[in-house]
Amino acid sequence: MALSGLFTPCARIMAHRALCRGLALTASSALDIRGIYPPITTPFTNQEEVDYEKLEENLQNYNHIPFRGFVVQGSNGEYAYLTSEERVEVVRRVRKAVPTNRLVIAGSGCESTQATIRMTEEMAKFGADAVLVVTPAYYRGRMTSTALIHHYSKQSHGDFSPLYASGSAQQSKSASSFCHDQVADCSPVPVVLYSVPGNTGLDIPVDAIVTLSQHQNIIGIKDSGGDVTRIGLIIHKTKRQGFQVLSGSASFLLAGYSIGAVGGICALANVLGAQLCALESMCLNDQWEEAKELQHRLIEPNAAVTRRFGVPGVKQVMEWYGYHGGPCRSPLLPLTDEEIKELKKAFTANGWL
Amino acid sequence: MALSGLFTPCARIMAHRALCRGLALTASSALDIRGIYPPITTPFTNQEEVDYEKLEENLQNYNHIPFRGFVVQGSNGEYAYLTSEERVEVVRRVRKAVPTNRLVIAGSGCESTQATIRMTEEMAKFGADAVLVVTPAYYRGRMTSTALIHHYSKQSHGDFSPLYASGSAQQSKSASSFCHDQVADCSPVPVVLYSVPGNTGLDIPVDAIVTLSQHQNIIGIKDSGGDVTRIGLIIHKTKRQGFQVLSGSASFLLAGYSIGAVGGICALANVLGAQLCALESMCLNDQWEEAKELQHRLIEPNAAVTRRFGVPGVKQVMEWYGYHGGPCRSPLLPLTDEEIKELKKAFTANGWL
C-alpha cells in the first residue's frame, strides 16, 4: 500500500525529518490513551464507494457514549481494501467530525517501512492524534524481533540504554545514519504498536515490545491476541516506561484490566459501546463482581462480531442498533440468512436484543 | 494404559456398577474443590524406579502450605510413564501420607474408555476424593464433541433435560442400555474434566463441557489452555449447574479469579505454593492491586516450569527449594547447564531466588 505520486517522497521525507526530529522525540510520550475506543467501520455505497456522509452520521450517533476516542482504520475499517487516498481522506473526515476532546488514533500501517512512514505523516497532517501501526506480515518468516524492531525504530536492542532519554547520544547517532529513520523515529505523533495475529498470523515477540517500549515516541500497544499471560508479561516488563497496553477485543476486557491494561479497542464497541464503557467504569471502581456479570454476557456477542463473522458481522449488527453498517467491499461477502440468524442469537441469548 | 489381568474386568465392573449407580449419582456434586493444588511430581531413583519415600517426604514438606489438596498424576506426575500398578500405588501412598482434610484428586485418564473406568475405580478404592480425567487424544481427529461426551457419559446432548436430576427418567434409560455406562456414570467419586491442549493437542469444545456439566457426577474442569475468554464462557454457560472451573496454570490465576474461576491446579505450586495461596487470598479478599503485582512476578517463573522446560524444569527448581525433584523417566532428559541457567534467571529476575 502506498501513497500516490502526488508528492515526491524523498524530498518531503527529508524535509519533514529535519523537522520531526525536533518534534517527535520530545513531549509526545505524555499522551494518555487510557479508555475505550471503537475501531470504526467504513461505510460503503452499493457501488462500494466510501460513503463519507454515513461515516459522519455514525460518529454523531456515538457522541453520547463516553469513548476516549476513535480508532480509524483498524482491521474493522477494512483499511486493507482502501486506496491510499481513501485512507487519508477517511482520517481527515473523522477528525473534522469528532470533538477535539476525543482522540483520533489512525491506522497507518503498510507492508513496507517507507510506505508506512509516508502514510503516518499524511495521517498526522490531517489530524490524527496518534497512529496505530500494525506489524508488517506478508514475509512473516523473516519478521523476526530484529526486523520488527527495525521497522519501527532505527535503534537496535543494545542501543536502548537507561540514558536513552538524555538526547545527546541519540543525536550523534542520528547524524551518522542518514536516511534510516524508521516509523517511530519520524512520526510527528505518538505511535501505538498493533499486534493482531488473527489477521496477520504474527505476534510481535515480547522482547521486541520491551525494546520498543523504550522509544520515546512509542507509547503503547493494542494486543488483539487474547493471551492474558502475554499481556501481563508485557505490562510487567514495561512498567518503568509507562507503556500503555490496550486490550484488542471485548472478550478479555475485564481480564485485561485485572492484569493492568488501561483500556480497550474493541470491535464490539461499534454496537455495545455504552456497555463497554460501563464495564471500564466498573473495573476502575473495583466493582469486580458486577464487572464479571457484565463481561460474561459480552463474550458470545463479541465472538460473533470478531472470529465468527468479522466485519460483515459488525456491520450487520450496526444496522440493528441504528447505525449505518451496509455492505463491505468485495471480496468480503454479506452474511447469509443462516449466519444472520446465528449472529442474532448471540445477542438475544445474552439479553442485548 | 491399562490395569493388569489381576482381576477380571467385566464381572467387577458389573458388580461395582450395580453399587455405584446408587452412590455416584447422589450427593457427589456437593464436593467443594475451590482452592489451590500442586499437581505433584513423581520422584524417581537413579534407576528410574518410583521413590515412594521421597514422595512422602515432599508431601510432609507441603504440610504448612494452605493447599486445598493435591493432584496426583496430572501431567506433572509423569503419569504417561507409569505402569497401571504404579499409578494406583502412587495414589494409595499419597492418600495415606496426606491429612484427611486435604483433598486427593487423582488423574485416572487413559486412552480407552474401558481402561479409564477401571483406573478410576481403582484410584477411588485407594482413597481418591475425586478423579481428574484427561481427554483421550490419540485419535484426535475423531474426538468430536459427541465422542468426548460419550467417553464421559452415556447421556447424549439431547438427554440432558432440565428435569435430569429427577431420577426416574434416568433410571428407565439405564435399564435399557446395559453395560454402556461410561466414565462419569460409573465413577464412585466425582469427576473433574481435564483439558490440556499443550499435551494432548485437543481442547474439549465448550458445547461438550456445557452438556457434561449437567451430569451429576461431573463437578468441574481443569482448563490448562490459558484462554480466559473460553474460561469465561464456560463459567457463564454452566452457572446454573454450580460447575467449578480451576485454572490449569499459575500464569492466568488472577485473570481466572477475575472471571469466576474458583481455584487453580498449577505446576508452579510445587515450588511457590505459599505464594500462590497468597495470591488466591488476595483475589478472594478484593486486594486486586496487590494481586496484580504478585501475579506479574509469577509469569516468567511459571513459563519456565511449564511451556519452556516442563517437568524437568519443575523438578530442578524443587531441588533449589528443598524438595525432592530428581530425575525424570526417559525419554524426558534432565536440563542442560545452559537451560538451568535460564531457568534460574526466570526466578532470580523476579525476586524468588
Place this chain on the structure above:
Amino acid sequence: MALSGLFTPCARIMAHRALCRGLALTASSALDIRGIYPPITTPFTNQEEVDYEKLEENLQNYNHIPFRGFVVQGSNGEYAYLTSEERVEVVRRVRKAVPTNRLVIAGSGCESTQATIRMTEEMAKFGADAVLVVTPAYYRGRMTSTALIHHYSKQSHGDFSPLYASGSAQQSKSASSFCHDQVADCSPVPVVLYSVPGNTGLDIPVDAIVTLSQHQNIIGIKDSGGDVTRIGLIIHKTKRQGFQVLSGSASFLLAGYSIGAVGGICALANVLGAQLCALESMCLNDQWEEAKELQHRLIEPNAAVTRRFGVPGVKQVMEWYGYHGGPCRSPLLPLTDEEIKELKKAFTANGWL
C-alpha cells in the same frame, strides 16, 4: 494496494468491460503455460528505489536458460512493498526486456477485488501475457470457498454447468448483474490462481479451485503449499478442463511432475535456473532415476532460499551467481554473517558452489 487517482476507476472499468467481455471469454484458455519460470526479484538501489537497469541486466543474463517465461511480482518480487505505479512499471520494463517468445506472467493480486481488477487491466495493457492472482488474505477468517470464488468470478458454484462454454446462458446472466464482473470475468488476459499459504496463511480449498477451473479465463494455478496429495487431487478433479498446475517451489518439482503438474514457478530458478530446466527435461523424458538424483540435491538449497531465508536469501545467492541481488526494501533485513554462512553451506554441501 491500489492504483493512484490518475484515472477515474468506474468509467474506465465500464468501458473496458464492454470490450473485454468479447475478448476475455474466447480463446484465452488456449494459452499453454507449461514450463519453468523464475519469479524474478526486484533490484533496489541503496536508497531502496527500484533499479530498473539492474532488473533489465538480470533478464539479459537469463536469456540463455530455456525458461518458458518470467513471473513478475510473485512473492519474490517484493510486490507487497511496491507502490501501484512501481508494480505496473516493473511489468512494462520486463515485457520490453524479454523476447516475445517468453511469457510474462504478472502478479496482479491486491486485497480488494476492485483494486485487483484495475491492477490486472493495467498490467495487461503493458504487456503481461497472463496474470497471477494471489488469494486475498487479510480477512482470512471470512475467505471461505464462496468468497474466494466470488473474488475471481461472478459465477457461483451452481452456475458452472456442463454447458457453460456455450455462451448464450452466460451472456443473459451478465446483462442482469451489472457492474459485478469480478477479476477473471474482466481480465483481458488469462488468469492463473496463486495459493501461497506460507505468506498468506490461506489455502484455496480444492472445491473452490474445481469450480473456478470451469471458468474460461482461469487456466491454471501456482500451488506453493507443497502438499502433493492436494496437488494430485486438483489435477484429478480438473482433468476435463485442461487446467494447468504449476508447482510453486523447486523442492517438489519432481514429485509434482510425477503426479501431473506441468511446470514450476520456483524461487530457486533465479539462481539454479538451468538445473531446474534440466530437471524438467528429465521428467518429461522419463529419466526418473537421474531426475531423482538431481532433485535430491536441490532440496536444501531450495529450503535455504524459501522457508529459511526468503527473499534476502535469494538475493544473496544471486550475487554469488553473477546476477544483481542487492538489498531488499525495509522491513526485510539483509542476512547476518552467520546466516550467510548457513546459506552458503546449503549450496556447497550439495555441490552447487
Place this chain on the structure above:
Amino acid sequence: MALSGLFTPCARIMAHRALCRGLALTASSALDIRGIYPPITTPFTNQEEVDYEKLEENLQNYNHIPFRGFVVQGSNGEYAYLTSEERVEVVRRVRKAVPTNRLVIAGSGCESTQATIRMTEEMAKFGADAVLVVTPAYYRGRMTSTALIHHYSKQSHGDFSPLYASGSAQQSKSASSFCHDQVADCSPVPVVLYSVPGNTGLDIPVDAIVTLSQHQNIIGIKDSGGDVTRIGLIIHKTKRQGFQVLSGSASFLLAGYSIGAVGGICALANVLGAQLCALESMCLNDQWEEAKELQHRLIEPNAAVTRRFGVPGVKQVMEWYGYHGGPCRSPLLPLTDEEIKELKKAFTANGWL
C-alpha cells in the same frame, strides 16, 4: 502403556541385554522391508473384546494379495486402546496366522523408554520380524532431537563417527554406561522409526533421523506426514546407510516412489490392497503414466479412511469388501449414516464400489 507385573522388569532386561548386545548389533540391518503393508485393524466383539478369530480370518483373506507383510498395531490397530497383554497377544496370533515369507512388523512404541523396551522384547519373542516404534509425544514440548535420539539409542549426535560400524569403540562405550541401553540398542529385532504427526502432533526432525539412521539396528522409517520434500531430504541424507523409507499413506505413494521411497504402510491397503500392490509394481517398472492415473483415483478414498473418518472409516469399508471390520473401542464412535454416505461416495466416485 506398560506390561503387567508378570515378570520383574529389571532382572529380565539385564539378562536380555547381555544377550542382545551380541545379537542386535550385527546382521539385522540386512532386513529388506521394501513393499506394501496394510497396518491391520483389530476386530472387536460387540462387548469390545478383541476378536482373535476374526483377526485370523482377515489375514487369510489377505493371503492372495502380494503384500510384503503386515504391520500390527500401527495407529489403525487401535494400539492405544489395547492393554499390554492384548498388544503382545495380537502379535503372537498374527505371527502364527501369517506365512513365514511375509514380514510381521509390530508397533511396540510406548510413552516411556522403559516400557517400549519391554514391549519390544515381548513382541520380538512372539515372532515380530521388526518393530515399528512411534515417537513418544505426550511431553512433546520436551521431545527435542536430543531427547528423541536418546529414546532410541544411547549414542548421541557426536558419537556416530564414520567408523561407527567397527564395533570396538562401541563396546568400550557400552561398558561405561551401565543400564542405559535404549530401545534400538537392546531390541532383538530391527527397529523402524514411526513419525505420525497427525496423531502425535510431533515430527521427528530430519537431523535426528539422520543421526539415528547410522545405528546398526535402525533400518528405516515410516513417515506419515505426507511432506515429500521432507521425505526426499531424508532419503538424500541417509543414502549411505541404506536407510529404507516407507510412505505412511496411500495418497503420496507414487510421489514417494518417484523420490526414492521403497514402499508404503497404508491404511487403504486394508481394503484396496491389490490396487496398491499394482501401483507399486507400476512404479517399479517405470509405468509412470498408468501409475499416475491409478494414484489419482486413490486420493479421495484414502482421505476418507484417514484424515476424514479414521479407523471407524477403515472398518466400515472393510465390511463392504468382505473383511471383518466391526466396532472400534470406545471412545471411537461408529460413523453416522451421513458419514457413511460421504465415505461411500469417496469410493464410488472413483470407481471402487
